[in-house]
Amino acid sequence: MNTDIIETAAKLEITGEHEHWTEIIQPKTKLLDLRLGELWRYRDLVMMFVRRDFVTNYKQTILGPVWFFLQPLLTSFTYILIFGRVAKLSTDGLPMMVFYLAGITIWNYFSETLTKTATVFKDNAQMFGKVYFPRLTMPFSIVISNLVRFCIQLGLFLIIWIYYLLQTDSIHPTIYILLIPVLVIVMGLLALGFGMIISAMTTKYKDLIFLLTFGIQLLMFATPVIYPLSSLPDKYRWIILANPITSIVETFRYAFLGSGTFSWTYLAYSCVFTIIIILLGVVIFNKVEKSFTDTV
Amino acid sequence: MSETIIKVENLGKLYKLGEISTGTLSHDLNRWWARVRGKEDPFSKIGQVNDRTAKGTNDYVWALKDINFEVKQGEVLGIIGRNGAGKSTLLKILSKVTTPTAGKIKIKGRIASLLEVGTGFHPELTGKENIFLNGAILGMTKTEIKKKFDEIVDFAGVEKYIDTPVKRFSSGMYVRLAFAVAAFLEPEILIIDEVLAVGDAEFQKKCLGRMKDVSVNDGRTVLFVSHNMAAVKTLCNKGLVLQFGTNTFYGDQLEAVNFYQSLGNTQTNFHHQGSIATSLGNENIKILKLEVVPQHGDILSMYSGVDFYLDFYNATTGKNIDITFEVSNQDDVLVFHNGSIKCSLPEQFLNAGTYSISLIFGENQRYVLYTVRDLITFEVMQETAGSNSNRFPGVTFPKLNIECNIKPVTSDIAY
Numbered sequence: 001m002n003t004d005i006i007e008t009a010a011k012l013e014i015t016g017e018h019e020h021w022t023e024i025i026q027p028k029t030k031l032l033d034l035r036l037g038e039l040w041r042y043r044d045l046v047m048m049f050v051r052r053d054f055v056t057n058y059k060q061t062i063l064g065p066v067w068f069f070l071q072p073l074l075t076s077f078t079y080i081l082i083f084g085r086v087a088k089l090s091t092d093g094l095p096m097m098v099f100y101l102a103g104i105t106i107w108n109y110f111s112e113t114l115t116k117t118a119t120v121f122k123d124n125a126q127m128f129g130k131v132y133f134p135r136l137t138m139p140f141s142i143v144i145s146n147l148v149r150f151c152i153q154l155g156l157f158l159i160i161w162i163y164y165l166l167q168t169d170s171i172h173p174t175i176y177i178l179l180i181p182v183l184v185i186v187m188g189l190l191a192l193g194f195g196m197i198i199s200a201m202t203t204k205y206k207d208l209i210f211l212l213t214f215g216i217q218l219l220m221f222a223t224p225v226i227y228p229l230s231s232l233p234d235k236y237r238w239i240i241l242a243n244p245i246t247s248i249v250e251t252f253r254y255a256f257l258g259s260g261t262f263s264w265t266y267l268a269y270s271c272v273f274t275i276i277i278i279l280l281g282v283v284i285f286n287k288v289e290k291s292f293t294d295t296v
Numbered sequence: 297m298s299e300t301i302i303k304v305e306n307l308g309k310l311y312k313l314g315e316i317s318t319g320t321l322s323h324d325l326n327r328w329w330a331r332v333r334g335k336e337d338p339f340s341k342i343g344q345v346n347d348r349t350a351k352g353t354n355d356y357v358w359a360l361k362d363i364n365f366e367v368k369q370g371e372v373l374g375i376i377g378r379n380g381a382g383k384s385t386l387l388k389i390l391s392k393v394t395t396p397t398a399g400k401i402k403i404k405g406r407i408a409s410l411l412e413v414g415t416g417f418h419p420e421l422t423g424k425e426n427i428f429l430n431g432a433i434l435g436m437t438k439t440e441i442k443k444k445f446d447e448i449v450d451f452a453g454v455e456k457y458i459d460t461p462v463k464r465f466s467s468g469m470y471v472r473l474a475f476a477v478a479a480f481l482e483p484e485i486l487i488i489d490e491v492l493a494v495g496d497a498e499f500q501k502k503c504l505g506r507m508k509d510v511s512v513n514d515g516r517t518v519l520f521v522s523h524n525m526a527a528v529k530t531l532c533n534k535g536l537v538l539q540f541g542t543n544t545f546y547g548d549q550l551e552a553v554n555f556y557q558s559l560g561n562t563q564t565n566f567h568h569q570g571s572i573a574t575s576l577g578n579e580n581i582k583i584l585k586l587e588v589v590p591q592h593g594d595i596l597s598m599y600s601g602v603d604f605y606l607d608f609y610n611a612t613t614g615k616n617i618d619i620t621f622e623v624s625n626q627d628d629v630l631v632f633h634n635g636s637i638k639c640s641l642p643e644q645f646l647n648a649g650t651y652s653i654s655l656i657f658g659e660n661q662r663y664v665l666y667t668v669r670d671l672i673t674f675e676v677m678q679e680t681a682g683s684n685s686n687r688f689p690g691v692t693f694p695k696l697n698i699e700c701n702i703k704p705v706t707s708d709i710a711y
Contacts, residue, residue: 021303025392025401045432052429056420059461130412132392133433290395293388294311 034286039134049141050148068152072108076100083226092228092259094171098157098164102253103225105157109150109184110191110245111216116142117195118212121203121292128293135289136282139196143188150184161256172258179255179267183248186274190244193277200281200288223249229261241266244273300366301404301485301517302390307363308398309385309541312356359385360541363399367534369484372511372518374532374549376525376556381538383521387411387489390519405484405517408434412489414474419463423454423473426462430477444480451502452476472499479506486510487519507531525553526648526677529595550594566672572609581617581657581666582609588653588674591640597677598693601643604653612665620656624670625649629691644695646676647688 039046058064079100083089091099117139121128124138164171202208220226223245232240240246247266254260360382367373377383388394390401391409416433417426427448431441441448449455452473454465462470488507508531511518522528528535528549535552537545545555565587568575575582584607591601610617621634623646631651652670659665 021402021404022406023403025389025396025403027396027398041437042432042435044438048429048432048438052418052421052425055425056418059420127416127433129388129393130415131409131433132407133435293394 034136034282035134039136039140042134042137045133046137046141046144049137050145053141053145054148065152068149069156072101072104072153072156075104075108079104079226089227090231092230094257094259095164095168098161098171098257099228099253100226101157101160102256103249105150105153106183106187106249106252107220107223107225108153109146110187111220112149113143113146113188113191114195114198114216115212116146117192118198118202119209120195120199121288122199122206122209125293128289136285139192139199139285142195143192146191147184147188171256174255174258174262176251176255176262179251183252183255186271187245187248189278190248190270190274193274193279193281196281196285197277200284200292203288203292219243219245222246225249228253228259244270246270299369299404301369302367302519303402304363304365304399305401306399307360307386307389307396307401308358309360309382309389309394310356310397311359358541360389360396363538363543365536365543365546367517367519369517370511370515371534372507372520372532373534373536374528374552375519375521375536375538376523376528376552377538382541383538384411384489385541386538387487387519387521391487403485406435407485407487408478408481408483409487410434410478410489411487413471413478417462417470417474420461422461423449423458423465426473427477430474431481434478434481435483436481440482448473448476448480451479451506468499475499475503479503479510482514483516485517485519489521504531525556525675529553529677575609576668576671577608578666580610580612580615582611583655583668583671584608586653586655586672588672591643595677596674598646598648599643602641602646602676604639606639606655608657612659615665616660617665618658618661620658622654622656623651624654625651625691631691642695645692647690647693648676650675 058067061067063070076097080096084091084096084100120135120138120142128135161171165173198208198212222240222243224232224240229237229240229246229250247261247263247270250261251267254262363382363386365373375383375386385394387409388411389396391407391411393409393411414430416430418429421429427445428438428441431444432438436444449458452469452475454469454473457465457469462473465473504527507518507520510516511531518531520528520532532549535545535547535549535556536543537552537556545552566576566583566585567587568582568584572582572584575584577583585605586607587605588596589603589605590596591603593600596602604621606619608619621632621639623631623634625631625647631646650673652673654667654669655671656664657666
């Protein structure tokens, strides 16, 4: 009789130990516990952030969304003036307008995504300190909103591209145009990966924020945005080719304009590089997001 | 018996004091090296107990240490403690804003936390857009918010302004809208940090009512941090007292409040222990005991009546001693000055609020023998409104017999 009770008690205790907890908060978590399912559950929030970005960006401006077009156009004019007319850099025989605009459109997409994701923790410290939601929603929403912006600016580029296509015979689109969606995705992921790594590190070492603007500028010159890869002497070309963004920008321009460098090897290199960076970024980001409020 | 929904085991949180990024790189490397060798974090051992008034001897401090408690479904747990006792840190860990350094929390169900109202509100967005954004941040899906939208707007009472950017809202409206979104969350566990200190009296009442609703009718679990003892007493059914980062009391909410008040924040009684010679006073008078007790019921409220008990030792000989009680309210307004040896107050005399007692011992109503200011403090609850910040207007709240005679209008009064 007595032993019976003890046995049931023991059983109860065992079942108690195996109770179903939906969540356990503890100091250490597995490195690859990314909780992507949770991210999916918060997909509405991602879209809400994207919407917020657009609505608030141009509120109380006179020109409103026209700025989407004005920004790349004004930059192109500046580049034509400085790099084209004054510095007389080569454009691979392409019309300057379309050459620079192509580079700017894809480069801006990368640099904007990178700058924004790299300061995610700093910009949202206030909010992150008060409420929990999967932190990955923030960088993802940044990528999506920049993707939308890129598509709008791509539209502008296409208009100008069609104009040159009809008016001159200097540009020859290639079949690689079909690769554009891949390029856009790879570019976005690469920016996201870099951005997440930097943002995770800025929570402790704020110096990186100052380096970031400088670094991005430097990176632009290390990427064939304002010059074609072919204009470089063979001796130094490998340095620029080591930059994973190079082949994406070159392929983008080659696909639309038919002039530039294209190689499957270079592109594959960029893809592999991106995969490594994005994995590294997500893991580091996830590690930092849990305790960043204590250090930021 | 309802099931355990939150289980906190040996929870601890270590914080580094002072500047964060100075010397972090070397500490980081040190930590990393310890981890590589499979040793314990070298900086977690030296952490001290969190007492913000004592100057620390090293840079690390345990904001929380060895916290253990369980919360069952449908319970409303009030967490009380002085500033810096670790309340907010505990809530932050529970709401996953930060991670613990040691220990574990096991949870069943979704948690929504309200450490602040209006998190993520964007001033440029309209009221409507912000409801959706804030709702999503708090963990609701778009469809859930849509379903609740009308109720939220109605609760906040800002229907007219719903399409106006919230930067044009008055701060009161802003807060009402923000709280309304949170009030209609439907998590299994709701965490609230002092957000009730917002809005006007009417809205506060509404919020408290809503909280009660959530726990009683919907069977949800609520964790509630507050400095408002009356609210804790009326809303909660369990209390957790934190002091210097450890839980010093866990149990019934009334006992928890009493325990907390006895910690010295509001001292409701004075008891001298030891010899008369060492007691408070001077060569004439020694005070041994002063107690404030309700005449009926367990807590001091506007309707309980108040008795004061004073024990003192008279060291003088042949003097005609008199005692004066002075009771002041929280605004330092002297409520009354009573020159008698026996002092008790009827029900419905003191308004709700915090009072302090001063004593004046005199000789023959002429000479002061000994004066002690603000010897003890006590709190009078206003049970009906559930909050002592919700006082009636006026310094006192006496029960007066006011009669009203109704007379027919007679013809000789010109109308």
